[in-house]
Amino acid sequence: MRGTQSTSAQSRWRTVARSIGxxxxxxxxxxxxxxxxxxxxxxxxxxxxxxxxxDELRQGWxxxxxxxxxxxxxxxxxxxxxxxxxxxxxxxxxxxxxxTAEEQLxxxxxxxxxxxxxxxxxxxxxxxxxxxxxxxxxxxxxxxxGDPIVIETADRWFVYRxxxxxxxxxxxxxxxxxxxxxxxxxxxxxxxxxxxxGAQDDPPSGAxxxxxxxxxxxxxRQRLIIHAGLEGAGLTKTEMPDxxxxxxxx
Amino acid sequence: MYPWIWRHLPGGTATKAVxxxxxxxxxxxxxxxxxxxxxEPRLPFNDVTVGG
Numbered sequence: 001m002r003g004t005q006s007t008s009a010q011s012r013w014r015t016v017a018r019s020i021g022x023x024x025x026x027x028x029x030x031x032x033x034x035x036x037x038x039x040x041x042x043x044x045x046x047x048x049x050x051x052x053x054x055d056e057l058r059q060g061w062x063x064x065x066x067x068x069x070x071x072x073x074x075x076x077x078x079x080x081x082x083x084x085x086x087x088x089x090x091x092x093x094x095x096x097x098x099x100t101a102e103e104q105l106x107x108x109x110x111x112x113x114x115x116x117x118x119x120x121x122x123x124x125x126x127x128x129x130x131x132x133x134x135x136x137x138x139x140x141x142x143x144x145x146g147d148p149i150v151i152e153t154a155d156r157w158f159v160y161r162x163x164x165x166x167x168x169x170x171x172x173x174x175x176x177x178x179x180x181x182x183x184x185x186x187x188x189x190x191x192x193x194x195x196x197x198g199a200q201d202d203p204p205s206g207a208x209x210x211x212x213x214x215x216x217x218x219x220x221r222q223r224l225i226i227h228a229g230l231e232g233a234g235l236t237k238t239e240m241p242d243x244x245x246x247x248x249x250x
Numbered sequence: 251m252y253p254w255i256w257r258h259l260p261g262g263t264a265t266k267a268v269x270x271x272x273x274x275x276x277x278x279x280x281x282x283x284x285x286x287x288x289x290e291p292r293l294p295f296n297d298v299t300v301g302g
Contacts, residue, residue, distance in 0.1 A: 189301030
């Protein structure tokens with residue numbers, strides 16, 4: 001009698017231990033699946049959204065060309081421009097949405113609300129994912145001083161160039177005093193000021209573009225920041241239907 | 251847990267195996283397309299903005 005009892009107690013403990021083991025192994029597999037999701041599945045989902053947004057945006061632009069253009073104000077969540085970075089590939093195109101909440105960033109790079117619009121004086125500030133969700137800003141660290149960053153809007157192309165000294169490849173020696181690339185803390189909000197690194201309420205000293213993403217890759221400890229300055233004025237699409245020559249630099 | 255599920259699946263070994271596979275695929279799909287997208291914005295490690 002005593003023997004049977006201890007055997008059943010033993011087998012009960014064995015069941016408990018096995019169940020705990022199963023739960024732990026299952027938890028590990030779920031975490032692995034999450035990694036797969038972040039690195040691959042979000043890319044597929046975002047690529048599909050980007051294709052759809054691109055079609056809609058281009059169709060909208062064609063329709064708009066037939067009516068007189070009105071001053072554009074972006075509405076939160078709206079796709080309103082296409083970002084081209086020739087250094088990251090001749091086919092690098094990302095539809096930019098208004099707003100930097102996760103809802104927009106899951107679809108593509110987002111435009112910080114309240115910052116300048118493309119071509120305006122001030123700082124056009126865009127945020128994008130480094131890893132996952134199509135990884136639009138994965139390779140921002142490959143940009144060099146003088147590299148073009150082209151923003152396409154309904155009727156114009158705007159060519160921005162990464163600040164710094166293109167001849168020496170030095171980010172820190174731009175005449176404006178603004179570095180072409182910097183790595184900052186997440187709280188350093190002055191990088192998207194009207195004049196980058198200036199006070200938030202100071203008037204702008206020129207037309208700039210700022211890209212922000214997380215740094216290092218796979219981490220959110222710091223932010224990688226790219227600053228660029230507008231080159232000349234916008235080129236109209238009627239002048240340059242295939243885009244400015246800067247698009248074909250690489 | 252797994253032996254309990256296996257015992258409660260109906261049919262012979264082949265039917266059980268197919269049902270089990272379907273369950274695994276169902277759970278993965280639920281995680282990938284419902285649970286993870288909901289969870290992702292609530293996690294801190296994919297933050298790309300400044301000042302947020």
